[in-house]
Amino acid sequence: MHRSHRSHLGEVHLAEIQSLARGLKILDKLATAEDGVGITELAQYLDVDKSSASRLVQTLVNYGYAEQNDSSRKYQLGAQVIMLCRDYLNRIPLRDQARPFLQQLVDLTGEAAHLGVVTHGQAVIIDDVESPAMLRVDSGVGRFMLLHCTAIGKCLLAYHDLPLPDELEHRTERTIVDKQRLEQHLAEVRQQGYAFDDEENFDGVRCLAVPVYGYKGTLVGTIGISGPSIRMTLDRIPELVETLKDVADSFSAYLGYDTRKLKA
The missing domain is CATH 3.30.450.40 (GAF domain)
Known part of the structure; x- marks a missing residue:
């Protein structure tokens, strides 16, 4: 029996919410890590595999909310976070x-x-x-x-x-x-x-x-x-x-x- 279209959309919606929650958790983690965070540590923190952690953090990199250190290969907060902070502080x-x-x-x-x-x-x-x-x-x-x-x-x-x-x-x-x-x-x-x-x-x-x-x-x-x-x-x-x-x-x-x- 095929699942209903509505059921499928509900699962997609929940997956999107879960991805958003994990992305926000990554930002929280990066905010408290002075030396950056590696993929292994992020995967353990999120309780996901490394490939999933990599995809999540790469999305943040693509939008400027995270960046990768060229030498250490660890991730840290990106410039877009600073821009958001300044917009918030100005209000x-x-x-x-x-x-x-x-x-x-x-x-x-x-x-x-x-x-x-x-x-x-x-x-x-x-x-x-x-x-x-x-x-x-x-x-x-x-x-x-x-x-x-x-x-x-x-x-x-x-x-x-x-x-x-x-x-x-x-x-x-x-x-x-x-x-x-x-x-x-x-x-x-x-x-x-x-x-x-x-x-x-x-x-x-x-x-x-x-x-x-x-x-x-x-x-x-x-x-x-x-x-x-x-x-x-x-x-x-x-x-x-x-x-x-x-x-x-x-x-x-x-x-x-x-x-x-x-x-x-």
Whole structure:
């Protein structure tokens, strides 16, 4: 007995949904793999054979959502993903609301300013304003920040309900790689009201970040500044912290938060 045409179409439809789901899972996998992912690992991750994994990832390559490293032959996210991220970020109201405050930070400190938020358990820069100085730090809109060794990341870890990363990558000699030490450090961040990256992510770069609150008193993100350590010297940090806190308070007030709660 022949199967009905409707039954056949239903099976095709389900197969298309399954392929789409697997394609999205590949994107999730590539997003968290710094060194790329090989076909064998992708096949195991998707629980499919290598030829199926190869066809799926090649479709993503064809549309620009993935690309293959010529030397390692591993796959990583493609440029089209960045374009989608930028289109999405451009539609976020918080980004537009933050821009004048970021510009004010740059005008007052001379350093690059940036806005970070949590998305899918990760810290991401959704806007930045460059420093006018020749020697400056580029944050990069759409860039994901390590949680344990960046000011933006540590601030979000301290004030947001985020789990500690499974692995604390050793970036510099100053990176905190012990979870107990990191938890103690985050308690200090909450107590002092700001996070400080003292050359923990990159040698020669220092960063500061403070929380920003919305009208309901919920954390909406963090704003911070970054600059070369030869300019962001340790004796300058207290002054920069006060400036950063003042601007963050103004931003929180603009969003409707009663900043008197911050003074209490």
